[in-house]
Amino acid sequence: MEDFKSRLYRRCMDFVLQRIDTAETALKQAQEASNDDTKSSAGDKFETTREMMQQDIARNKNLLFDGQQNLQLLSSLENTPSAGDTVRNGSLVNTSKGIFYISISAGQLNVEDRQVFAISAASPIGKLLIGKKAGESFSFNQNEYTIQDIL
Secondary structure, three states: HHHHHHHHHHHHHHHHHHHHHHHHHHHHHHHHHHHHHHOOOOHHHHHHHHHHHHHHHHHHHHHHHHHHHHHHHHHHOOOOOOOOOOOOOOOOOEEOEEEEEEEOOOOEEEEOOOOEEOOOOOOOOHHHHOOEEEOOOEEEEEEEEEEEEOO
16 A cells, blocks of 8 residues: 555645646746737726736735745645554545545545545545544534545
């Protein structure tokens, strides 16, 4: 299962790097569009367009910042030893209702024909998992989960 966890880690890393690349490209395009925009005789239209471009730039900067934070978090998990008996960041948690990788919020990932939910420790279900041990149960969205093992 350790090899599986390594492949899952790489899949999350690819997810983050793709998001960063997309945000950087969108930011560059928004900045270029803003620089290319020249004032026309329709002043109000120009100001509205300029404001929309600034909002687009700000949104892409936020996406880039989030991506960089996720990259930093994920990088810190690369050499994390097996979680032992308690769920923490970097844990791969096998439950009665699915597999969860406590890392970044990447959603459902398919690795080796298995569905894994890459979730943040700060997510609602992540908060319920952190600190739990194998054999313990918790309830989420009216579903009962039992932790079978932790890697």
